[in-house]
Every structure is written in structure tokens, then in C-alpha cells.
Amino acid sequence: MTTAETTAVLDRKGLSVLVEELMADGRTVIGPTVRDGAIVLTELDSAERLPYGWGVELEAGHYRLRRREDEAAFAHSAGPQSWKNFLHPQRERLWSADRAPDGTVSVTPESTPGPSYAFLGVRPCDLRAIAIQDRVLAGGRFRDSGYEERRRGAFLIAAECTEPGATCFCVSMGSGPGADTGFDLALTEVVDAEGHRFLVRVGSGSGAALLARVPHHASDAVTRDAATAAVAGAVDKMGRAMPPVSLQRLMGASLQAERWDDVAARCLTCGNCTMVCPTCFCTTTEEVTDLTGDHAERWQRWDSCFDLDFSHLHGGPVRSSARSRYRQWLTHKLGTWHDQFDSSGCVGCGRCIVWCPVGIDITEEVAALRDETGGSDVSDETSKTHAKERER
Secondary structure (H helix, E strand, O other), rough: OHHHHEEEEEEEEHHHHHHHHHHHHEEEEEEEEEOOOOOEEEEEOOOHHHHOOEEEEOOOEEEEEEEOOOOOOOOOOOOOOOHHHHHHHOOEEEEEEEOOOOOOOOEEOOOOOOOEEEEEOOOOOHHHHHHHHHHHHHHOOOOOOHHHHHHOOEEEEOOOOOOOOOOOOOOOOOOOOOOOOOEEEEEEEEOOOOEEEEEEOOOOOOHHHHHHOOOOOEEOHHHHHHHHHHHHHHOOOOOOOOOOOHHHHHHHHHOOOOOOHHHHHHHHOOOOOHHHHOOOOOOEEEEEEEEOEEEEEEEEOOOOOOOOOEEEEOOOOOOOOHHHHHHHHHHHHHHHHHHHHHHOOOOOHHHHHHHHOOOHHHHHHHHHHHHHHHHOOOHHHHHHHHHHHHHH
């Protein structure tokens, strides 16, 4: 909960100074802006590039910008990118090798320091996604050193959700609309008769130090109450919801369900859902050489379990059908992810629904599996999550 002692208020000018101070610290500021008919994440050189006055219309397989009646900057739902694009980039060189005239070969690991990021406008669902990727890529036996370096220096400024989209279901996944942990600063945007402003909560010492350098004033009861009401109101505006069952148990009990044939008949196995998903992390490696063969490089790039070659062994692909590949994605995301990483791999952002070319809806598929298998048990964890969100 927010208190007067832990909060402050920024106006629009204060937000601009905040971005200027981040850049003065040598940070690369990444945030949302309007480009190519969408709200995308890119490097910002000014807070004025934020999508003031823009919202979005979302549905399964549908995304459109729309003009708002106010100048809100963060009143939009997740776009086609997530912060994964920067912390776990699509392509990354791992090492280079060179052969000298005498035939000796030297291998040089990639060690170019990455940028010091500041992420502005991280949604609570994406905060949860970053925490999940921290466990996957930096918390196990096999760590991704590039991810660790980029993540270690990242400064996170959350933007609490006040206007979820028609495809959002973070409440049923326990990952929003309010930001609880994992941020340096958290903003809640308020636009009302009192003006346009941002309630700021401090989440770290670094966040407190930055806020001290930015013009602000003490939070007032009107702003705190408006911010709290806006976040609480977002709970009832979710356009989708996962069925209130143990998704882990449901996935394990539905491997032979006929519903997999139904979704396979629609799925293009294009992999869009894995590309836009903020937690999907699979990669492959490829080697490239120059024409002389004296220089070689190994690159890591994103891969997808929808790719026919993803499970290719010496005898061919293990999962050759669309049915088996979609089933693998969904049962891992919602089921066996728990066994590997002690959580679900879904945060309820809804990107996979919006950016599926044929509009496949993950919440609809899970509901159909529940109906077919008769899975109506409500897990203790899910019940507690729903109760917590109702109390907001």
C-alpha cells in the first residue's frame, strides 16, 4: 500500500527532468513511443516522445491506435515488444575465432559492455516477466552472462496499469494491475480536474537518490486516493481471465484432449506468440564464416518451439505436427514451467492473443481444456491470488 511517507508527486515537467537525469547518468532510456502505427519500445531522448494522448484497441488478432480525449502517457496496454527485446536480445554474438597464417586459431569471447539501461513505463505484468526471466537466465546452473550484465545495470521505472485492454488477464495470473516489488520507482498516472501528474513510489535506494534530483512535491491525499482508485478500478476492467483452476494440474491432465486437434487446425505454427511473449526464452546458436574461412563467429538467436527444427534429432523432428508443438508450448508455459522454475511462465499480458494472426486466445483454449477434462478444482495458490486482487 502507498503511504504519504513513501510517495511523492511529479508533474509532466518533473517527468521530463527525470529522463534528463537518467541520460546525464549515462543511461540509455527505453520507453514507449508511437511509431509505425503502434506503441513501441525504443530509445528516448526526451520524455516528450512518450505517447501522450494515445491509447490502443485490442482484440484477438487485432491492434489499433486510437486518440484519447486526454493527454495520458501510460494509458495503453502492452504493445508488440517487451523488455525482453533489450535484456535478452534477438541476436547476440557469443565469440569470434580467427586463424593466423601459421594455422593457429584464437577464440575471443564477446565482451563488449552493453548499455546501462533505464526502462521507463514497465507494466506490472512485465515486472513479473522480468523476475521470471531472472530465474530462468540468471538463477540456475547455466547462466546467461550477457543477460546478467544487462540486467544487473538496469534501472526499472514501473507504470501501474489503470486502463487494461480487452486481452489483458494479469489479475487472474497474480501479476497486476498494481506494482508490488521489482522496481526502483513506480509511477501511477492521474489525469483529473486537479491536473496531470504522477504519484511516485520509491522501491530502492537508487530510486530514492534519483527522485531527490528531480523537482517534485510531497504527495497529497487527493492524488493518493485517485491513484489507488484508478489501480483498483483496473481490476474490474480486465477483458480476459484464466479459469480459476490449478493450471499446472489441468495441463498434466489434458495431454490427450481433443481440443488440441481443434487449435492445431487453426494454428499457423508461425511462432508469433513466442516472439512477443515476455517470458519465452528459447535460443539456438549458429556459426558463420567469411569467404576465406579464416574468421568465424558464433551467434545466439531466439528460437521457438513452434519451429519444426526445434526438436530435430538425428531421425527427424520429435514434434512434427502442429498439435504437438502447440501442446508443448501451452503445457510448458502453464504446467511444467512450475517444475523447472517454481512459477507459471504466463503473466497475463495478452500479447500472444493480440499478435496471433488467426486470433487464437490462450484463455479460451484453457477454458475449453477445463470443460473437456472436467477440471474444476481450484488450487490454494489461485484462490489466494484472486482473494488478494479483490482486496486491492
